[in-house]
Amino acid sequence: xxxxxxxxxxxxxxxxxxxxxxxxxxxxxxxxxxxxxxxxxxxxxxxxxxxxxxxxxxxxxxxxxxxxxxxxxxxxxxxxxxxxxxxxxxxxxxxxxxxxxxxxxxxxxxxxxxxxxxxxxxxxxxxxxxxxxxxxxxxxxxx
Amino acid sequence: xxxxxxxxxxxxxxxxxxxxxxxxxxxxxxxxxxxxxxxxxxxxxxxxxxxxxxxxxxxxxxxxxxxxxxxxxxxxxxxxxxxxxxxxxxxxxxxxxxxxxxxxxxxxxxxxxxxxxxxxxxxxxxxxxxxxxxxxxxxxxxxxxxxxxxxxxxxxxxxxxxxxxxxxxxxxxxxxxxxxxxxxxxxxxxxxxxxxxxxxxxxxxxxxxxxxxxxxxxxxxxxxxxxxxxxxxxxxxxxxxxxxxxxxxxxxxxxxxxxxxxxxxxxxxxxxxxxxxxxxxxxxxxxxxxxxxxxxxxxxxxxxxxxxxxxxxxxxxxxxxxxxxxxxxxxxxxxxxxxxxxxxxxxxxxxxxxxxxxxxxxxxxxxxxxxxxxxxxxxxxxxxxxxxxxxxxxxxxxxxxxxxxxxxxxxxxxxxxxxxxxxxxxxxxxxxxxxxxxxxxxxxx
Numbered sequence: 001x002x003x004x005x006x007x008x009x010x011x012x013x014x015x016x017x018x019x020x021x022x023x024x025x026x027x028x029x030x031x032x033x034x035x036x037x038x039x040x041x042x043x044x045x046x047x048x049x050x051x052x053x054x055x056x057x058x059x060x061x062x063x064x065x066x067x068x069x070x071x072x073x074x075x076x077x078x079x080x081x082x083x084x085x086x087x088x089x090x091x092x093x094x095x096x097x098x099x100x101x102x103x104x105x106x107x108x109x110x111x112x113x114x115x116x117x118x119x120x121x122x123x124x125x126x127x128x129x130x131x132x133x134x135x136x137x138x139x140x141x142x143x
Numbered sequence: 144x145x146x147x148x149x150x151x152x153x154x155x156x157x158x159x160x161x162x163x164x165x166x167x168x169x170x171x172x173x174x175x176x177x178x179x180x181x182x183x184x185x186x187x188x189x190x191x192x193x194x195x196x197x198x199x200x201x202x203x204x205x206x207x208x209x210x211x212x213x214x215x216x217x218x219x220x221x222x223x224x225x226x227x228x229x230x231x232x233x234x235x236x237x238x239x240x241x242x243x244x245x246x247x248x249x250x251x252x253x254x255x256x257x258x259x260x261x262x263x264x265x266x267x268x269x270x271x272x273x274x275x276x277x278x279x280x281x282x283x284x285x286x287x288x289x290x291x292x293x294x295x296x297x298x299x300x301x302x303x304x305x306x307x308x309x310x311x312x313x314x315x316x317x318x319x320x321x322x323x324x325x326x327x328x329x330x331x332x333x334x335x336x337x338x339x340x341x342x343x344x345x346x347x348x349x350x351x352x353x354x355x356x357x358x359x360x361x362x363x364x365x366x367x368x369x370x371x372x373x374x375x376x377x378x379x380x381x382x383x384x385x386x387x388x389x390x391x392x393x394x395x396x397x398x399x400x401x402x403x404x405x406x407x408x409x410x411x412x413x414x415x416x417x418x419x420x421x422x423x424x425x426x427x428x429x430x431x432x433x434x435x436x437x438x439x440x441x442x443x444x445x446x447x448x449x450x451x452x453x454x455x456x457x458x459x460x461x462x463x464x465x466x467x468x469x470x471x472x473x474x475x476x477x478x479x480x481x482x483x484x485x486x487x488x489x490x491x492x493x494x495x496x497x498x499x500x501x502x503x504x505x506x507x508x509x510x511x512x513x514x515x516x517x518x519x520x521x522x523x524x525x526x527x528x529x530x531x532x533x534x535x536x537x538x539x540x541x542x543x544x545x546x547x548x549x550x551x552x553x554x555x556x557x558x559x560x561x562x563x564x565x566x567x568x569x570x571x572x573x574x575x576x577x578x579x580x581x582x583x584x585x586x587x588x
Contacts, residue, residue: 059418083388087339087369089257093232099230138217
């Protein structure tokens with residue numbers, strides 16, 4: 001599922017700049033569930049420096065925090081870089097063969113092993129064939 | 144309709160969807176929409192499927208609830224495609240569903256993914272013909288030489304069957320990803336908006352559409368903003384609005400020119416330049432814009448707030464509601480985990496006296512515009528007992544956390560409520576929480 005993350009967000013981080021498809025493996029450091037721990041009372045070096053800013057604006061304090069973690073971030077975040085990648089959302093594949101291989105890999109994981117079937121004793125006619133089951137899985141909301 | 148907070152007591156009514164811990168990506172609900180009467184409720188998901196629920200009136204067994212919503216129809220609207228020219232996958236995720244006003248026995252809706260819009264007809268069939276001459280009851284062909292008499296087929300009642308069929312497919316008009324569709328009040332046209340362009344379609348014509356807004360710069364290096372949402376005015380068929388990633392809204396009048404690149408009105412709240420930060424533009428990006436039912440106001444949702452604008456006043460909103468201001472001191476982490484880019488929607492109640500929007504931890508917020516009171520509620524299985532009144536929730540912002548409050552750091556940012564819908568006439572709401580659809584309504588005494 002991380003491969004569906006819009007590419008523009010990843011390209012914003014300096015260490016993944018320049019990568020195209022599936023840069024998600026590099027972003028495991030970003031903790032998706034819990035927020036970073038904010039322990040009351042413990043003041044580290046960065047917080048001490050930005051203590052004044054914190055009083056003025058929490059937003060500016062957060063900006064300072066970001067800049068210390070990613071010093072190479074561009075000056076204009078909402079500019080062309082961010083937007084251009086947003087317009088290019090979606091995972092890029094090298095070609096249609098690459099796409100079909102990726103799809104096949106996904107399907108292989110899901111399909112169970114088919115049991116060996118007994119062959120029949122006569123050539124079936126359309127009337128004898130069982131009704132074709134829909135291959136699309138129905139939504140669980142309709143269950 | 145009664146107001147909010149003091150007057151309305153929200154109770155759990157129903158929940159749809161699986162309880163599994165492991166949520167398949169395809170089951171994530173991506174849009175929720177009531178039809179004009181509120182009788183039907185449509186949902187779209189990431190797997191490209193549409194499920195429509197129908198309101199069934201209360202039965203003798205359960206007289207206290209105002210009836211309930213049951214599955215009416217479900218179908219696969221969009222399927223994953225591959226753009227061979229650009230080597231890109233086109234997601235089947237349903238971005239938006241919009242209902243057409245009902246004009247006959249059938250129901251029509253528009254559903255769209257990133258590239259293609261489809262008009263679906265949902266109709267009921269309660270009769271079928273029986274007594275054919277050339278085929279038997281199972282549909283197998285009869286030998287014509289064995290037929291010795293003729294009979295006239297008769298229409299016999301059958302179990303209700305609801306059929307969904309695609310009547311129009313509007314494709315190949317958008318280079319960028321479609322974020323909005325909106326049906327015009329003339330019942331003939333609708334607009335579709337992508338990141339850089341807005342097109343006007345006629346519901347009957349699929350091979351042509353008019354481009355009415357184009358903000359693509361000649362040099363893509365100069366790109367500074369994109370279109371984030373668009374909507375037609377509910378009564379004036381010549382007026383529509385579109386919002387941008389820079390927090391501005393433009394109102395356009397199609398009578399002025401064929402190409403509405405020049406806005407008729409420009410809505411922007413002035414910003415204090417000294418408070419500008421790296422995050423300012425990102426959190427000002429408007430994720431949703433909705434006209435009030437009256438057509439006098441519009442509402443916009445940005446990352447931290449909801450704003451109500453009077454169409455007659457462009458320089459600032461008339462009302463601003465803070466959704467989760469406590470997140471302002473967490474913007475760094477929210478940027479790192481991408482949550483800062485989440486697109487929340489907002490909605491009006493039928494009388495425009497209240498507005499609703501979602502937040503994190505499966506919380507959603509409602510604001511009463513008259514009393515200025517607000518309430519935070521949670522969509523969770525724990526509070527899902529029949530007709531149980533929902534308990535208001537509170538996030539503690541200070542150092543001391545009171546009992547029953549939840550601290551900001553304990554919020555679950557994976558459980559987010561992006562899509563909500565309010566019944567057009569009653570105090571009944573549908574809230575999409577990832578793969579579950581919750582229905583809440585006010586207590587009837």
